[in-house]
Amino acid sequence: MLPEIEKLLVLQDRDRKIRTVKQELKLAPLERKELDEKLADAVKKLEAVKLKGKETEVERKKLEVEAQAKRDSIAKFQTQKFQTRKNEEFQALNNEIKRYEGEIQSIEDRELELMDTAEKTRIKIAETDKETQAVKAQVERQIADIAAKVEALGGKLKELETERAGFAGAMDEDLLDTFNRLFANKNEAVVALEHGVCMGCHMTVTTQTVVRVKGNREIVHCEQCGRILYPGE
Ligand SMILES: [Zn+2]
Numbered sequence: 001m002l003p004e005i006e007k008l009l010v011l012q013d014r015d016r017k018i019r020t021v022k023q024e025l026k027l028a029p030l031e032r033k034e035l036d037e038k039l040a041d042a043v044k045k046l047e048a049v050k051l052k053g054k055e056t057e058v059e060r061k062k063l064e065v066e067a068q069a070k071r072d073s074i075a076k077f078q079t080q081k082f083q084t085r086k087n088e089e090f091q092a093l094n095n096e097i098k099r100y101e102g103e104i105q106s107i108e109d110r111e112l113e114l115m116d117t118a119e120k121t122r123i124k125i126a127e128t129d130k131e132t133q134a135v136k137a138q139v140e141r142q143i144a145d146i147a148a149k150v151e152a153l154g155g156k157l158k159e160l161e162t163e164r165a166g167f168a169g170a171m172d173e174d175l176l177d178t179f180n181r182l183f184a185n186k187n188e189a190v191v192a193l194e195h196g197v198c199m200g201c202h203m204t205v206t207t208q209t210v211v212r213v214k215g216n217r218e219i220v221h222c223e224q225c226g227r228i229l230y231p232g233e
Contacts, residue, residue, distance in 0.1 A: 011171070018157065035143055046131075190229075
């Protein structure tokens, strides 16, 4: 194989690795964002359950106050009942007392329901809290892993770029320019020619091109896509 081609293949190998490392580095912030969102969701869920617990408690207290107010009214009616001499008024007070007692009963039924809800919510909060802690621990571990990965990739990238600069420095400038342009535009600059087919664009090249590539004496480009060819088969 032409020595220039060998050098280009080494260069291309480093460039491919550099590209892969850069792609992985680009993913890291996205992975990090996903983890942050996962944790935020878990915290939000916990807050929602805690809020439900608070709301239940507020309603229960409100009902307690309401029931007490009705009990106070009943006590007042009882006193009025024994002060009145009018039968109609006595009867009216009795009706009021009965109505209030019925309302107190409804409030107490609702209070029982709320106590049941509060107990269920208390269990749910404990469960959700445990889940959130687990998610938090997992997310923190994964974030640390990402940070370590980014650091390792950064080191690897530096190493590859130094190596690449060393190889590139020893090459013909025009050839290097051609290579850089092809690699940037076509994803790969140097490809094999196999059975007369360019492995870059998968088109059949002319017989003359095949002969020139096999001759191993010059840099030959695919006439379809412009990539540099080397004998593959
Ligand atoms: Zn081609």
